[in-house]
Structures are given as C-alpha cells and as structure tokens.
Amino acid sequence: MKKIAVVLAAALLLAGPAATAQKSPLLKGIRSTVYQKGPQVRIYSEDVTEPVRIFVISDTHLFRSDEREEPFRQYSDRIAQTHHKTKHFQTLEDTDPEECLVKTVALAKERHADAIALLGDMVSFPSEDGIEWLKEQLDASGIPWFYTSGNHDWQYEGMEGTLEELRETWTEKRLSPLYQGYDHKLYSVEIKGVKLIFLDNSIYEILPEQLKAFRQEVKGKQPKILFYHIPFFAPGYSNHSTAHPEWGLGSDNLYKIERRQPWPEDGPGQVSKDMWKAVLKACGKNNLLATFCGHHHKEQHSEVGPWHQFTVTANYNGGYYEVIIEPMD
DSSP: OHHHHHHHHHHHHHHOSOSSOOOOGGGTTOOEEEEEETTEEEEEETTOSSOEEEEEEOOOOBOOOOGGGGGGHHHHHHHHTSSSSEEOTTTOOEEOHHHHHHHHHHHHHHTTOSEEEEOSOSBSSOOHHHHHHHHHHHHHHTSOEEEOOOTTTSOOTTOSSOHHHHHHHHIIIIIHHHHTTSOSSEEEEEETTEEEEEEOOTTSSOOHHHHHHHHHHTOSSSOEEEEOSSOBOOTTSOSSSBTOTTOSGGGOOSHHHHTOOOOOTTOSOHHHHHHHHHHHHHHHHSOEEEEEEOSSSSOEEEEETTEEEEEOOOGGGTOOEEEEEEEOO
16 A cells, blocks of 8 residues: 555656646735746636647758759858767767657657647758658658748758848748748738647848738737747747847857858847837736747746746757646636
8 A cells, every 4th residue: 555655646746746736715816827847837817718738849950961952062161060069968878860769759649749839940052852851750750840940941051042032932942842932021820719829030130011911810818828939038048039129230250151141230220129018018917827938958947027038058068848728717
C-alpha cells in the first residue's frame, strides 16, 4: 500500500499543475492568468471551454540542401555552415537541428497537441530540400500546423534587393508550401474556440496593411494568441526587436556579415510603433491572452502591463514551448 502511494505521488508531481485552475474568490474580476514552468506555459481563461494544447517551435535553422541549391551557393554558403552541431537546452548532450525537430514533433504527437505553431527561421536559407523535408515531417505527424516566416527563411545573403522585395520573392518561390494557402503577411485560424493569429514581421517593420488586418482580427472578446518571429520591444530586450527605440543603423551589427540592406538610420517606422500599441491594447481590451515569438534564440518572458510576451529557446537546441490554454474553472 505504501509503495502504491509513493508511485501515485510521483506521478502527480510529474503531471504538474492540475488540468484546470480552481476559481478562487480572490480572482473575482480576473479573466485570465498565466503560469510557466520550464518549456510549459499554462494560460487559464474564463472564455475557454476546453483545453487547447499548442507546441511552439522556432529557429530550427535546417541547413540541408541538394543539387538544386548549386546556383545559389554564393548566397547560402556562409549561413549553411552554422548550427551543425548543437547542445540540447535541457540535457546539454550533443545534437543537431534535424534531430531536434524530429524529437519535438514526436513529443507534440505524444502529448496529443491540437496544433504546432512554427515561428520562423525553420531553415537557414530558402533551400528547396530543407523546406520539403520540414513539410514531410510535419505532414507525417497528423497534427495541424501553421507557419510564419523568420528573416533567414527567405534571405539569400548578398542577393540584390530590399528586405521587403526579397521576402516577397522567396516567399512566393519557396516558402508558399509552408503557408498552405494563407496570406503570409497576417492570417488567423481557430482551434477549439481560440483564435490563433500569425504575423510576418520578419523584416522587423510592420506594413500598413498588416496593422489594418490585425486591428480587424482582434475585434471582439474571443480568446486569442498572437504568433510572430521577431520579438516586439520590451524593456530589457535586445535592440534586435520590432519597434525597439534603439533599432536602426546604429545597432545593425550584422548587415555587412549578412551582405544585406542595412536597417534605416531613423529607426523603426510609425506603423511599427502603432502596431506595438495595438498589441498592447488588444491584450487589455480584446482578450489577446499572450504572444509568442523566437529570433533571439533564448527563452525570455516580458510583461508590459497586460501583455505577456514569450520568446522560445531555439529549436536547434531542442527548444520548444508547450502552451496549454484551459478553462479558469
């Protein structure tokens, strides 16, 4: 009997917090709360009727390619040499991007995830072989998956063109299978009553049509989650962030290495600043429960008023978030 009790207690500890939050009188007037333990983020909401489980993956940086890449080697050779051998963020054991992606997708399947959210830099350059392999792994999982781009997914280093032009070109030519027919600039899907919004901010700046679409998407009280690649400005975050007041030519230490157009001397545009304000407002008034991003390659969590922003550890180190959105009681 004592042995059974010990085993049961151990199982309960491994299971973590209960599946639903017990509504306390102390929470009167509170519509949602957030709890994090390691890679698991639990969001409790009065407006959710059943649990929703989403695996968040970013920055796998797959470097695989085949003979189709030969005409583009001059643009992909440097970045293709990075992230070949990495360390797992939990075990510190040797690993690599492909192994990490396969194991993360397998874990999502084991945990019966309702969706997988891919937040960009899944490949280090727009390699046809890498994109095809990634799609094969995701399709084979049987889990619905949704994607938004990172700055490396479409970037060929040294290729002529503005960042916006290169994003449009290589999204159409290579990344479109990952978007599965959705508009890369901004789109939404619904999973068990929760709206998931995907925003492409991979050029750091926000376009006017994206801001307009976002304001339309966040109307109403339906619970929502926003996904994008590059973190938005928050105190303490790197200036390699959208709408960061120090973002611009003075903080662009990579444009020569990446052989690309430098960031503007006058910093973030007004539309990007307005988007930052719109997200903050939506968190306070339109039931935007949290936002998730990647790009910085390390786990971070910022809280600006009602806005919880989570930055996931790079998947080339095995990083992921398991996000569970569940009823308050």
